[in-house]
Structure formats: structure tokens, C-alpha cells
Amino acid sequence: MTDLHARIDAHVRREADALLELSHRIHAHPEVAFQEMQASRWLADALEARGFAVERGVGGLPTAFRATLDGSAAGPTVAILCEYDALPGLGHACGHNVIATVGAGAGFALAPLMHDLPGRLVVLGTPAEEGGGGKVLLLDAGAFEEIDAAIMIHPASVNQAAMPLLASTHWDVTFHGRPAHAAMAPHLGVNALDAVRLAFAGVDALRQQVRPDVRIHGIVTHGGDASNVIPERASMRLVARSADGAYLQGELAPRLERLFEGAALMTGARAEVVPAPIRYREMRFNRPLEAAFARHAERRGRRLLPLDPNTGTGSSDIGNVSQALPSLHGQLAIDDAALPHTAAFAEAARSARGDATVLDGAAVLAGIAAELLTDPARMAEVRAAFEGT
Ligand SMILES: [Zn+2]
Numbered sequence: 001m002t003d004l005h006a007r008i009d010a011h012v013r014r015e016a017d018a019l020l021e022l023s024h025r026i027h028a029h030p031e032v033a034f035q036e037m038q039a040s041r042w043l044a045d046a047l048e049a050r051g052f053a054v055e056r057g058v059g060g061l062p063t064a065f066r067a068t069l070d071g072s073a074a075g076p077t078v079a080i081l082c083e084y085d086a087l088p089g090l091g092h093a094c095g096h097n098v099i100a101t102v103g104a105g106a107g108f109a110l111a112p113l114m115h116d117l118p119g120r121l122v123v124l125g126t127p128a129e130e131g132g133g134g135k136v137l138l139l140d141a142g143a144f145e146e147i148d149a150a151i152m153i154h155p156a157s158v159n160q161a162a163m164p165l166l167a168s169t170h171w172d173v174t175f176h177g178r179p180a181h182a183a184m185a186p187h188l189g190v191n192a193l194d195a196v197r198l199a200f201a202g203v204d205a206l207r208q209q210v211r212p213d214v215r216i217h218g219i220v221t222h223g224g225d226a227s228n229v230i231p232e233r234a235s236m237r238l239v240a241r242s243a244d245g246a247y248l249q250g251e252l253a254p255r256l257e258r259l260f261e262g263a264a265l266m267t268g269a270r271a272e273v274v275p276a277p278i279r280y281r282e283m284r285f286n287r288p289l290e291a292a293f294a295r296h297a298e299r300r301g302r303r304l305l306p307l308d309p310n311t312g313t314g315s316s317d318i319g320n321v322s323q324a325l326p327s328l329h330g331q332l333a334i335d336d337a338a339l340p341h342t343a344a345f346a347e348a349a350r351s352a353r354g355d356a357t358v359l360d361g362a363a364v365l366a367g368i369a370a371e372l373l374t375d376p377a378r379m380a381e382v383r384a385a386f387e388g389t
């Protein structure tokens, strides 16, 4: 195994220039969800050039790809996941150029070794993590069938073996009222903006009666057209999250939906409620995969922080994947302070530390994949942990 890790590290070193050039190129050409034409092509081309069989447009998504390399004998299938979408207006402020090249780099490092290893290696290009739910669409299209474990790394401000991602859903609510002159005849109007205000007031009253892990947040997306006209139409988007997806969908969601109806009832407006087409699930942890991440990250000189269930966190479509098969979403630091979705984080994603993380991450994921492919006991442990949670 030590020899295998030394070979992985050597291959990562040999590919370092190509990987960092690719990371910087993706960073310099940010493409938002579902429009990652260049990034997906660059990654798929680079994997193809190293011997992978590449299928583009997987699951009907033009910017998804699957690069496959078979080993020398039958064995498990391990998938390494790439993300490469940017944020509108903020560029690569979530550091997905790092995720993309960590995943590709793990593929580069294992490509020359696969003729010695059993099983199958897949590098899966998953578009539109930022709100588009690319992995959910790929799951529905069957792209994760026959995959025994899915592993990926997200850049962060800490080194940590997992991220406690929340289940998340949202609603677009439009209230329809009746317009009237706001001074001459307000009694003839039905104020749709009042319904929005009362819905938010109801949300605030509800906060005390929900579990502590719940997050509810939203914006007014339309507040009327003129201040001297009773608003005929007003709309809002509300997001709700919880660490417990069953609680979110089973208890919280119906209460919020009743609250929208209540605001309509109070004002006489009509509520048009459009639920989110895609719901993000909470992360299902896999301790053996996290232990493997810790071993390989420490081997690369990373000091890991223990998981703190109270740290603030977001949601991601890897949560849905983790409910379907054993999954890992490890974190490697590219900065000590900057948080995702900020300009400082975008800067860190192409800094010297960001670059070091690309190489560490590639070696870590390649090491975990090699372990899962070659050690049936480890793979069995990962499967058992998934079934036991
Ligand atoms: Zn993000």
C-alpha cells in the first residue's frame, strides 16, 4: 500500500503543471450552472487523453460527463465527482475549479496504475451544483447505478472529513390581490404586499416553535409597481432547511404552506404556491470513508478538525447522492478565514494554497479510491456503514 501511495504522489507531482493550468483556466472562465460548456469539455478531453473512455452529455445534461477506466480484474466501481459551475456575478467564489481539478487529478494519478488494480474507476462530471441540483438529475437518470462509492472534496477554511449538509427546499409564492388608487379608493383594493408582509411575520412567529437546526430565510421578489397603487401582485421566495429531511418535509413544509394560505386569508388575496422542483437531502455520513479521508489527508500533512455539529453549514446535491449510495464530501482548507460565496474565497481558489489543495486533494481522492478498489474488507465496511445508518 505504501508503494501504491508513493506511486500516486509521484503521478500527482508529474501532472502538477497540467492540473494547476487547468484549475486556473477554469477559474478565469467562470460558467454558471448548466452552461459549463468549456470546463466540462476541458476536463473530459484531459481525461480522454489519459486513456479514459469518455461519455459526454450523460443523463441528458449537455455539461455532464462520465470518464471510465477499467482495471485488470472484476471489482468495485468507485466514482470521483467533479463540480465546475461558478456563481452568477461572483465567479469561482465556491472554488469549484478546485473540486474539478482535484477530481480530474485523482483520475490522472490513477490512470497509469489501473492496469494493476481491480475494479473500475469513474470520474463523473456533475454540473450545476449551485441551485441546479445536477446530481439529483443525474441520480434520476440512473447515472449513479452500479457505483459502489462516490467521493469528492470541497475547498474550505478547515480540513474536515465531512460537511454536515442540511436538507433544503424552497417555495416561490405569488399573492394576487386587486389594484386600487392608494389614496382615492384604497378600500376597493386587495393588498398583495400585505400578504407577503404577513407571511414573513408568520415565519418569524414560527421560528420559536421549530427545532434548533432549522434555517428559514427568504426575500421579496416583487413588492408592487407604484407606491400610489395598492399592489395587485407581490411575491416572495422562502427557503427552509433542516438537518433532518423527514422533519423538514413531513412537519415544517406543511406548516409553512398553511402559513402562506393564512396570509392570503387575512388579506383576501390569493396565494399561488410553487414548491421547489428539486429538494436537497441532508448528508448521510459514512464513517469508514471519513476515516479513509483522514488517513490520506494526514499523510499529506493536513491537520484535521473534528466534526462540530453546531457549525453553520449549507446544502448540496451530494446530500441526495449520499442517501442513495456511500458518499464522501471531505473538506480541505484553501484559506484560514474566507468562507465560500465571497470574493476572498474566489481569490483563495487560485492562490498558492488553493493550488497546494488541488494537488493534496488529487492525492487524497486517488488514495481513497485505490484503497476501496484493492481492499474488499474496506469496501465491505463502507457498505455496511451505509446500510447501518
Ligand atoms: Zn456554493
Ligand SMILES: [Zn+2]
Residues within 6 Å of the ligand: 094, 095, 096, 129, 154, 340
Ligand atoms: Zn460549492
